Amino acid sequence: xxxxxxxxxxxxxxxxxxxxxxxxxxxxxxxxxxxxxxxxxxxxxxxxxxxxxxxxxxxxxxxxxxxxxxxxxxxxxxxxxxxxxxxxxxxxxxxxxxxxxxxxxxxxxxxxxxxxxxxxxxxxxxxxxxxxxxxxxxxxxxxxxxxxxxxxxxxxxxxxxxxxxxxxxxxxxxxxxxxxxxxxxxxxxxxxxxxxxxxxxxxxxxxxxxxxxxxxxxxxxxxxxxxxxxxxxxxxxxxxxxxxxxxxxxxxxxxxxxxxxxxxxxxxxxxxxxxxxxxxxxxxxxxxxxxxxxxxxxxxxxxxxxxxxxxxxxxxxxxxxxxxxxxxxxxxxxxxxxxxxxxxxxxxxxxxxxxxx
Numbered sequence: 431x432x433x434x435x436x437x438x439x440x441x442x443x444x445x446x447x448x449x450x451x452x453x454x455x456x457x458x459x460x461x462x463x464x465x466x467x468x469x470x471x472x473x474x475x476x477x478x479x480x481x482x483x484x485x486x487x488x489x490x491x492x493x494x495x496x497x498x499x500x501x502x503x504x505x506x507x508x509x510x511x512x513x514x515x516x517x518x519x520x521x522x523x524x525x526x527x528x529x530x531x532x533x534x535x536x537x538x539x540x541x542x543x544x545x546x547x548x549x550x551x552x553x554x555x556x557x558x559x560x561x562x563x564x565x566x567x568x569x570x571x572x573x574x575x576x577x578x579x580x581x582x583x584x585x586x587x588x589x590x591x592x593x594x595x596x597x598x599x600x601x602x603x604x605x606x607x608x609x610x611x612x613x614x615x616x617x618x619x620x621x622x623x624x625x626x627x628x629x630x631x632x633x634x635x636x637x638x639x640x641x642x643x644x645x646x647x648x649x650x651x652x653x654x655x656x657x658x659x660x661x662x663x664x665x666x667x668x669x670x671x672x673x674x675x676x677x678x679x680x681x682x683x684x685x686x687x688x689x690x691x692x693x694x695x696x697x698x699x700x701x702x703x704x705x706x707x708x709x710x711x712x713x714x715x716x717x718x719x720x721x722x723x724x725x726x727x728x729x730x731x732x733x734x735x736x737x738x739x740x741x742x743x744x745x746x747x748x749x750x751x752x753x754x755x756x757x758x759x760x761x762x763x764x765x766x767x768x769x770x771x772x773x774x775x776x777x778x779x780x781x782x783x784x785x786x787x
Contacts (some may be wrong), residue, residue, distance in 0.1 A: 436460045436595065437547040440539055441489070441497070443482030445620045446554030448489050449605050450596040452612060454552060455493055457596075462546050463490045463497040466529075466538060468506040489617070496621055509533040511628060517639050518634070518669040521694035522768030525581075525737075526626055528782075532584040534631050540589060556753040557582060558598040558777060559590060565591035567720040568779040573601045580737045583772045583782030584718050635670050645669065652697030654681055657690070657706065665699050668692050674707055674764025688764075708761035710744075714754050714771045714783030721780045725754070731773040731780050733758070735765055741774060754783055 437459045454461050462765060465486045474480050484498055492496035510530050517524035528556045539551050556571035557579045566587055571577045587594070597605065609618035629637050639645055645667065654663040663681040665671065671679075675689040679701070688707055691700035712735065721726050725748050732741035732755060744758040756771060772782035 436449065436462065436548045437550040437552050438462050438464060438539060438543040438546055438547070440535065440551070440553045441465045441486040442554065442556070443489075444601075444623055445605065445609065445617050445760070446556075446597060448486070448554075448614070449609055450554040451489060451493065451495070452609075453612070453744045454594075455495070456479050458551075461493075461495045462548060463495060464539070464542055465499050466535065467496070467499055467501045467503055468534065469503065469511070470782045471628075471630055485778055490595075498542070500571040501541065502534060502538055505536050506530070509672035511641070514628075515638060517768050518638060519694070521668055521692040523672045523766045524768045525770050527581045528584060528770050531582060536585060536589045540592070543592070549563075549592065551589075551592050552594040552596055554597055555582065555595050556597050556602075557595050559593050559595060562721060562778070565721055565723065569598075570774075570777040571595070571597065573597075576602050579774075580734060580770065580772050580782075583720070583770065583779055585720070586718075587720075590720065598709045638669055649694075649697040652699065654679070654701055655698050657700055657702055662701065668694055668697050668699055671699055703762070707764045710758040710761055710764055712751075712756040712758070712762070712765050712771055713786040714756065715752065715786045717752075717754050717781060717783030719781035721775065721778060725781075731775060733762075734772045734774070735762055735785065736769055744772065753786065 437453055437454060439454060439461050441451065441463045451461055451463060463486060465483050467483060470480060470553055483566050487497050500543050510533060514524050514526045514527060543551050554575040555578045557572050558569035558571060560567050560569040568579045568582050570579050606618045625632065648666050650666055651664050651666060653661045654665050655661050662683060671689050671692060673689055673692065676686055679687060681687065689699055689702040690702040690706045725746060726748055729746045731744065731746060733744050734741045742758050742760060742762050744756050747755040747757065749755055767785050767787055769783050769785050773780040
């Protein structure tokens with residue numbers, strides 16, 4: 431029998447999931463905490479327990495609810511980290527948080543919730559669960575600056591039907607104030623987590639060097655070229671660059687230069703003007719549509735092609751080969767293969783997909 435008030439909470443040891451636990455307890459839920467050990471950074475030596483796990487255990491002990499640790503490091507490495515490396519080596523720019531939500535986090539949360547007889551699953555995401563007719567979807571959290579709906583477009587209807595986001599209607603600063611009021615000063619003062627949990631100091635190039643020992647010689651140095659094919663300089667290797675990049679190119683052309691194309695086969699990078707990055711047409715693969723059973727041809731949505739960009743209006747055209755063609759009303763800049771294009775109707779998630787071109 432599944433118990434209706436029993437809820438599994440994913441705990442990272444940070445402010446958000448810790449306060450989600452407190453809020454759920456206040457609402458009368460029977461909370462079971464779980465922390466997934468995905469990746470150990472350089473501060474973790476040997477078999478020592480990472481600090482974030484200790485922090486989650488400490489809170490569970492303080493509030494007297496059970497807490498478990500799932501060691502998913504091997505699967506995380508295979509599913510997320512290897513994909514991250516492979517994407518860069520294929521001249522694409524991945525978004526590992528999107529993949530992790532589908533391939534790791536919610537896969538294990540669903541399985542463990544079933545094992546623990548929990549009907550619901552909670553996380554510390556700043557987003558909302560919304561039901562429209564017979565469909566579940568994601569709504570933007572009230573704290574727009576922290577909204578994480580962009581990263582959740584791949585979730586299935588099964589996941590959405592069981593998910594609860596306690597932080598949906600609270601601002602981050604108000605959450606910190608609440609933590610202080612609860613006497614949880616240590617939690618209130620915790621810094622926000624890194625954007626990519628396995629990349630220290632946000633330096634992905636060093637990480638690629640760590641994972642691929644000969645990357646500086648294979649592929650090694652290649653040519654910067656212009657769109658007419660003329661060589662204008664040399665770069666350090668195509669995996670170290672991304673579409674739209676302007677800084678750190680190490681080349682002077684007398685005007686701003688942007689990465690407009692990356693060719694992994696020839697190890698060449700094409701540079702151009704900002705105008706060369708503009709397009710109205712985008713294709714996505716591996717799409718997931720939440721809000722509708724079927725997507726109609728020419729469906730109008732607002733589209734985000736990166737997490738921090740403002741949405742642009744456009745229309746969606748499903749293709750016979752499983753792709754979705756996006757036609758923007760106005761030009762968008764630096765569409766980057768490997769990133770996510772996410773579709774909205776006002777503050778509701780329609781779905782999303784991986785940018786192909």
